[in-house]
Amino acid sequence: MARRKEHTHGEIHDMAIKSVMQYLHIASLESLSLRKVATDIGYAPSTLINIFGSYQQLLLSVSEQVLIDLFEHLTSSTSDEINHNHSPIHATEQAQASIELMAHRYYQFANEHRVCFKLVFELSAPEGVSLSSNHQQAIDTLFSLVSEQLTALFPKADHAEIIMMSRVLWGGIHGLTCLGIDGKLFTDQTALPAMLSSHVHGYLLGMTQEKDLSCC
Amino acid sequence: MARRKEHTHGEIHDMAIKSVMQYLHIASLESLSLRKVATDIGYAPSTLINIFGSYQQLLLSVSEQVLIDLFEHLTSSTSDEINHNHSPIHATEQAQASIELMAHRYYQFANEHRVCFKLVFELSAPEGVSLSSNHQQAIDTLFSLVSEQLTALFPKADHAEIIMMSRVLWGGIHGLTCLGIDGKLFTDQTALPAMLSSHVHGYLLGMTQEKDLSCC
DNA sequence: ACTTATTATGAACATTGTTTTTTATTTTGT
DNA sequence: ACAAAATAAAAAACAATGTTCATAATAAGT
Numbered sequence: 001m002a003r004r005k006e007h008t009h010g011e012i013h014d015m016a017i018k019s020v021m022q023y024l025h026i027a028s029l030e031s032l033s034l035r036k037v038a039t040d041i042g043y044a045p046s047t048l049i050n051i052f053g054s055y056q057q058l059l060l061s062v063s064e065q066v067l068i069d070l071f072e073h074l075t076s077s078t079s080d081e082i083n084h085n086h087s088p089i090h091a092t093e094q095a096q097a098s099i100e101l102m103a104h105r106y107y108q109f110a111n112e113h114r115v116c117f118k119l120v121f122e123l124s125a126p127e128g129v130s131l132s133s134n135h136q137q138a139i140d141t142l143f144s145l146v147s148e149q150l151t152a153l154f155p156k157a158d159h160a161e162i163i164m165m166s167r168v169l170w171g172g173i174h175g176l177t178c179l180g181i182d183g184k185l186f187t188d189q190t191a192l193p194a195m196l197s198s199h200v201h202g203y204l205l206g207m208t209q210e211k212d213l214s215c216c
Numbered sequence: 217m218a219r220r221k222e223h224t225h226g227e228i229h230d231m232a233i234k235s236v237m238q239y240l241h242i243a244s245l246e247s248l249s250l251r252k253v254a255t256d257i258g259y260a261p262s263t264l265i266n267i268f269g270s271y272q273q274l275l276l277s278v279s280e281q282v283l284i285d286l287f288e289h290l291t292s293s294t295s296d297e298i299n300h301n302h303s304p305i306h307a308t309e310q311a312q313a314s315i316e317l318m319a320h321r322y323y324q325f326a327n328e329h330r331v332c333f334k335l336v337f338e339l340s341a342p343e344g345v346s347l348s349s350n351h352q353q354a355i356d357t358l359f360s361l362v363s364e365q366l367t368a369l370f371p372k373a374d375h376a377e378i379i380m381m382s383r384v385l386w387g388g389i390h391g392l393t394c395l396g397i398d399g400k401l402f403t404d405q406t407a408l409p410a411m412l413s414s415h416v417h418g419y420l421l422g423m424t425q426e427k428d429l430s431c432c
Numbered sequence: 433a434c435t436t437a438t439t440a441t442g443a444a445c446a447t448t449g450t451t452t453t454t455t456a457t458t459t460t461g462t
Numbered sequence: 463a464c465a466a467a468a469t470a471a472a473a474a475a476c477a478a479t480g481t482t483c484a485t486a487a488t489a490a491g492t
Binding site: 028122124139170186198199204210 | 244276334337339340343355379380383384386387388389390391392394395396398400402407410411414415417418419420421422423425426
């Protein structure tokens, strides 16, 4: 019966999201419920419905936050790790190493936040309603990370080709990661970084040979 | 009140699976329920629980069936379509074309059975219980389809390398397909076959260059 | 201080998966 | 052929879910 107003809606919003993300680190999505979240943060279920609109939209908000965290994980302090083993001579090697590093980090993030990561890609917006602009923008930003590097690697290629190649690269990274994290297709987890490298390295090598025919 | 035994358990099993697959062609998984399936096939909910053990295991049985259908879709009458445009001269070209065709079919199947396809990869076995051997075997068989072609392409490569390459290829095909079917990452559906081809073609070209250094 | 407008709440509701109990049917034993 | 035991399906009961809505408690306005 309406106690003292202790938190703003924004605060409850953040508390709920934090509660869900915390829960999903130790349990499955199916075992979570709106009522559990409400109990955890000390509010009534109907309060969360008031703020988020529905349980599904609460989960979508979580998905947004996970994407933001993922982006930060992919972009934080890149420089020192690239030059860790050997300093690349050419800018092209730098670009390739950068993509490879992102691939490895993508998998690392997915592996450390499996349930949250799955949530992002398995939850779709409610019927007829499209994703929020925040959400869509977060996704687009991920793509730009790769296409940026690609323009450095293929200065002659036109925009459409760059876009396509970035999608092929992300698609592969994403697919390997998805199949890897729940061990559905291969059980040896350790091999996945090598596969990611093989994918990035192999595809870029193939595209290089196809684009600039400097040889043969 | 236990009416006359009209169907065997096996028949009810198949009826339920068929009902689910049919329903998922026109509606979402969240809107489906055990009770709806029961009503649809004219039995009580508890009867389905008796047969399948739980709703989740019913859905896992559906997933198995989808995998079987997928396998059939990938392997049926391959020969005539490969030689459709131009007859390949070398066996290597044939192998590459075969993988590319499978990639396109993989996407085609996923696109025509979106909800069922998603079900296969989003539903995991109940806590602690591993997938049924049928289920696991169906997955392994998919992989063998690619690795078969790869052994033709890279006769010198050892088994471990073949395995790895087949996983990278499938991972990429799967990732692009996943991201493609619910338009989460790119809206132009038509471009997806081209991306799949680029992935297969690009990666194989890169690996060819790396494995047999006949040039440069 | 009194009224008005918020705001979170708790009770109610329909629906879910599952368990348990009942009951109708089939099979078995003699 | 008939009674008894076994079986199979269903109905009823249960706990838990997301969501709605009337209500009580607080905050704001004058």
